[in-house]
Amino acid sequence: MRLLTTLLVSSCFVASAAAQSGSVAVKAAKIMRADGSVIEQGTLVIENGRITAIGGSDTEVPFDVLLNEYPTAVVFPGFFEAHSNSGMDRANENVPLAPFLNVKDSIDPVSFYFEDELRGGTVAIGVMPGNNTVIGGRGRVVAPSGMTIEQMTLSDDLGMKVAIGPKNGWSRSSQLAELREAVAKLNLDLRELGETLTYDGVVREDRKKAGVEDDDEAADGDMYDSAGGYIRFGDDFAGKELISEEDLDDTQRGMVDILNGDERLWVYAPSATDIMHAQTWLTAHGLLDNTVFVVRSSAHKAASLLAEMERPVVISGDLWHVQTNPITEIQTKTFAPLVLHEAGVKFAISSEEGRMGPDRLAYQAAMCMREGVPREAALAAVTTNPVDFWGLSDELGDFNLGADGTFVVFDREPLHAQAKVLEVYIRGDKVYDRKDDTRLQRLQEGTK
Amino acid sequence: MIFSSLLITTTALLAQQSSQWAVDTVHLGDGQTMHNVLITINDGKITAVTQNADADDAQSVANAHMTPGLIDAYSYMGVDGATLEESRESTASLKLSNSLRFDAPAFGYASSEGVTSAYISPASMNVIGGLGCMVKTHGGQVASLFGDAGAAARLISDSAALKVTLGGDPSMGNHTGSGKWTTSYTARRPNTRMGTVWVVRREFYRALEYVELRDQGQVAYNADLEVLAAALSGDIQVRVQAREAHDVETALRLQEEFGWPRMLIEEATNAHKIAEMVAREHVPIVTGPAFDSSSRSIARGPSAAELAYAAEPGQICCEDYHAPGEEHVNESGKLELSEFALSLLPAVAPRYEAAPGLARGRRSEGSGSTPALPALLADASVKFAMGSAESHDSPLTESSLIYQARRAVRWGLDKDIALSLITSVPAQLCGYGDSLGQIKTGFDADLVLWSGDPLDPTSLPLVVIVDGQVVADNR
Numbered sequence: 001m002r003l004l005t006t007l008l009v010s011s012c013f014v015a016s017a018a019a020q021s022g023s024v025a026v027k028a029a030k031i032m033r034a035d036g037s038v039i040e041q042g043t044l045v046i047e048n049g050r051i052t053a054i055g056g057s058d059t060e061v062p063f064d065v066l067l068n069e070y071p072t073a074v075v076f077p078g079f080f081e082a083h084s085n086s087g088m089d090r091a092n093e094n095v096p097l098a099p100f101l102n103v104k105d106s107i108d109p110v111s112f113y114f115e116d117e118l119r120g121g122t123v124a125i126g127v128m129p130g131n132n133t134v135i136g137g138r139g140r141v142v143a144p145s146g147m148t149i150e151q152m153t154l155s156d157d158l159g160m161k162v163a164i165g166p167k168n169g170w171s172r173s174s175q176l177a178e179l180r181e182a183v184a185k186l187n188l189d190l191r192e193l194g195e196t197l198t199y200d201g202v203v204r205e206d207r208k209k210a211g212v213e214d215d216d217e218a219a220d221g222d223m224y225d226s227a228g229g230y231i232r233f234g235d236d237f238a239g240k241e242l243i244s245e246e247d248l249d250d251t252q253r254g255m256v257d258i259l260n261g262d263e264r265l266w267v268y269a270p271s272a273t274d275i276m277h278a279q280t281w282l283t284a285h286g287l288l289d290n291t292v293f294v295v296r297s298s299a300h301k302a303a304s305l306l307a308e309m310e311r312p313v314v315i316s317g318d319l320w321h322v323q324t325n326p327i328t329e330i331q332t333k334t335f336a337p338l339v340l341h342e343a344g345v346k347f348a349i350s351s352e353e354g355r356m357g358p359d360r361l362a363y364q365a366a367m368c369m370r371e372g373v374p375r376e377a378a379l380a381a382v383t384t385n386p387v388d389f390w391g392l393s394d395e396l397g398d399f400n401l402g403a404d405g406t407f408v409v410f411d412r413e414p415l416h417a418q419a420k421v422l423e424v425y426i427r428g429d430k431v432y433d434r435k436d437d438t439r440l441q442r443l444q445e446g447t448k
Numbered sequence: 449m450i451f452s453s454l455l456i457t458t459t460a461l462l463a464q465q466s467s468q469w470a471v472d473t474v475h476l477g478d479g480q481t482m483h484n485v486l487i488t489i490n491d492g493k494i495t496a497v498t499q500n501a502d503a504d505d506a507q508s509v510a511n512a513h514m515t516p517g518l519i520d521a522y523s524y525m526g527v528d529g530a531t532l533e534e535s536r537e538s539t540a541s542l543k544l545s546n547s548l549r550f551d552a553p554a555f556g557y558a559s560s561e562g563v564t565s566a567y568i569s570p571a572s573m574n575v576i577g578g579l580g581c582m583v584k585t586h587g588g589q590v591a592s593l594f595g596d597a598g599a600a601a602r603l604i605s606d607s608a609a610l611k612v613t614l615g616g617d618p619s620m621g622n623h624t625g626s627g628k629w630t631t632s633y634t635a636r637r638p639n640t641r642m643g644t645v646w647v648v649r650r651e652f653y654r655a656l657e658y659v660e661l662r663d664q665g666q667v668a669y670n671a672d673l674e675v676l677a678a679a680l681s682g683d684i685q686v687r688v689q690a691r692e693a694h695d696v697e698t699a700l701r702l703q704e705e706f707g708w709p710r711m712l713i714e715e716a717t718n719a720h721k722i723a724e725m726v727a728r729e730h731v732p733i734v735t736g737p738a739f740d741s742s743s744r745s746i747a748r749g750p751s752a753a754e755l756a757y758a759a760e761p762g763q764i765c766c767e768d769y770h771a772p773g774e775e776h777v778n779e780s781g782k783l784e785l786s787e788f789a790l791s792l793l794p795a796v797a798p799r800y801e802a803a804p805g806l807a808r809g810r811r812s813e814g815s816g817s818t819p820a821l822p823a824l825l826a827d828a829s830v831k832f833a834m835g836s837a838e839s840h841d842s843p844l845t846e847s848s849l850i851y852q853a854r855r856a857v858r859w860g861l862d863k864d865i866a867l868s869l870i871t872s873v874p875a876q877l878c879g880y881g882d883s884l885g886q887i888k889t890g891f892d893a894d895l896v897l898w899s900g901d902p903l904d905p906t907s908l909p910l911v912v913i914v915d916g917q918v919v920a921d922n923r
Contacts, residue, residue, distance in 0.1 A: 322843045328594030331553050333843050366905035417854050417904050443818040444860060446720035 021049030022428030034383035046405030049427035078123030082348035082386035091130025099254020101137025114144035136161030145431035159264030194239025272302035297321035297336035303343035468506035477871035477886035492915035517564025517894030521874035522835025525554035541671035542578035551600035561848035564894035577611035682709030723828030733832035823860035833874035
């Protein structure tokens with residue numbers, strides 16, 4: 001079993017590492033970094049999928065690398081969707097406690113969603129299980145390009161979805177009770193298992209002493225072997241050190257991964273109340289440092305709490321929060337990103353429920369600027385911040401040497417109202433060309 | 449006493465002091481742009497538009513742009529709950545303004561996004577739905593005890609146009625049952641598109657007969673038929689809602705039959721398919737929200753990934769059995785497809801829509817719609833304006849009229865044309881071409897000051913002025 005797991009893990013690793021890896025160089029009128037700074041007449045060189053040089057027009061381009069010139073275009077790292085439930089047929093399994101699920105098994109590579117994202121200049125998407133859950137399963141970072149999930153995967157280690165905000169039809173009390181019960185039940189199971197393993201071990205020792213051969217003792221280790229501290233959380237109990245991964249079922253293993261602190265947790269806490277409950281639960285289990293908060297616009301009321309926790313925040317859904325005074329019926333609109341920015345919260349924008357089609361991340365960043373968020377912070381919310389939350393800052397999000405050779409060619413500044421995506425490259429390979437986008441052409445010409 | 453004080457308040461609101469605005473860039477609304485302009489407002493009207501003039505006390509914001517107040521040519525703002533009398537399928541004389549909620553939040557959302565006037569349409573569940581109205585989004589009397597004075601829509605015409613609906617909406621949900629249920633009070637006609645058209649023809653033929661008898665003094669006054677008669681004579685505009693291309697054709701046929709002098713087609717989601725025909729007939733259009741969540745659409749066909757795969761077949765394989773790039777034999781899990789199977793793949797590969805409702809368009813109609821509709825109509829020289837329908841009901845700025853125009857520009861429409869489609873053209877189409885929709889001497893002082901180019905998504909409406917009064921100030 002352990003051998004098989006190792007094999008699976010290693011094959012996953014190979015799969016994600018062996019994605020596209022082309023070589024290409026571009027000279028463009030402007031190369032715009034993620035922070036909005038611009039290199040006029042810039043050059044970007046990508047070899048074997050990685051950025052090997054960036055600079056002005058005098059930057060040397062190796063003789064064996066294809067050079068593309070865009071005398072009027074702007075080359076930009078592209079947009080990054082921090083957290084999305086799209087691209088899957090359904091975002092959540094019915095069972096509330098499902099740490100064993102993985103979006104890998106649900107992502108549909110030919111979904112129109114990915115095509116639209118690519119067309120709009122989004123180059124990586126953090127696909128997570130939905131929020132209608134208690135523990136939802138694991139997500140991964142994919143590029144919106146490729147016919148198989150392996151081709152799309154940029155990282156298979158995005159983390160686990162935990163929802164503090166109630167599942168559909170549930171109250172907050174049931175949601176939190178389910179979560180507490182899950183942990184309590186795991187602890188109980190582990191204690192029982194520890195006792196059993198301790199007792200079995202004693203029995204076996206006795207049998208050994210009596211000279212009885214054990215048939216079930218395998219050569220490569222078995223359930224009686226000590227796992228050497230597989231369980232690293234909670235109080236000590238009898239037999240704790242004897243428990244290993246193979247002794248547990250999928251749900252238990254997922255829970256142990258969470259409580260051991262091995263998983264990045266995407267904690268869905270839509271409102272200010274939920275954020276408070278999340279803080280209590282996460283702190284009690286020492287998991288706050290692993291947390292990315294997925295909130296909705298009303299969470300601006302917890303801006304100071306979020307700032308105090310210094311944890312990253314993804315704003316999902318509408319950016320505006322509207323509240324109606326129950327007496328006067330007067331409505332007040334609050335622009336959540338501005339409040340979070342002013343409180344010093346590092347945030348990313350998720351456009352999963354946006355209303356505007358493929359280029360909505362660009363629009364939402366523009367919207368942030370319109371409402372007073374500085375340009376740099378607005379751009380970071382759709383580029384470097386999501387990548388940072390994914391733990392992939394070295395590889396994605398900006399034009400750094402050694403990073404993935406991923407970029408988008410726009411015909412003008414990316415946040416401009418009329419900006420068009422001309423070409424998209426992921427790891428040095430061209431994956432989108434507006435000229436070949438037959439569906440877009442059909443939309444532009446109108447189907448007759 | 450109360451009534452007279454109300455009158456005084458209204459008069460006070462309209463009689464504004466004069467003000468002057470010095471603006472860097474002014475989009476006049478008719479497609480023209482002027483720079484360094486001084487605009488003078490007196491008593492709710494624009495009294496002077498002067499270039500390169502100086503005024504010491506003029507208000508000014510650096511690099512700002514000014515446009516006329518935007519005009520939403522087709523909207524459902526304030527239309528809440530049951531506004532149609534569904535006991536009959538033709539209710540020509542019913543006035544929407546009698547049930548409109550003038551202090552609905554939608555008007556506030558719209559005015560804060562620069563919309564100063566709007567045509568409000570009756571809903572589409574009746575074949576002949578009644579009379580729509582024209583409003584200013586600010587300056588009316590609020591019903592709420594706590595509302596600010598003037599923070600409600602102000603009615604400027606209660607009989608702006610007669611609504612006729614073609615297509616699926618008037619028959620949606622109707623049934624006649626079978627057996628004894630055919631006489632049930634829940635049974636309602638029409639049930640089909642042809643039934644809908646039949647009701648239109650029946651009513652207008654009744655109106656023709658009524659006019660003849662009325663002129664001979666042989667018939668009693670009939671409010672509904674009076675309205676239809678006014679539509680026949682051109683005193684009232686006929687607005688026909690038609691989304692599918694064949695519904696638009698039906699509208700054109702009906703106009704030919706009854707000679708409605710002033711017909712306008714609403715929504716026309718698929719009109720690009722017959723744009724030349726519409727242009728030839730000189731029938732104006734008001735588009736619906738091409739891009740809100742229920743009407744976003746996407747052309748059908750294999751996805752780009754499938755097309756790419758068909759052009760350059762890769763390997764379909766499973767990571768659990770091997771690593772990509774590794775040599776495979778059949779036993780290891782590799783799926784080898786023949787040329788023939790590959791050619792079939794785009795057709796058989798499972799496909800999900802990007803979002804529910806996306807491909808189905810607006811209420812299952814207009815499945816072939818495209819966000820490029822405004823650009824395509826402009827290319828075909830169709831006269832049209834843009835409307836937002838239900839979009840302003842939501843506080844989201846993604847829904848606003850200016851956003852619709854931005855999207856249209858992004859999909860190929862000329863910028864100056866786009867601005868005229870939400871200012872001067874809707875003013876003309878709604879019958880206010882000589883008082884609304886342009887920055888011009890003598891026109892209503894409905895103005896919007898933008899922080900930058902109004903079609904740039906980073907631009908904010910800084911100041912919104914309705915009838916000379918500042919109703920939103922974000923400076």
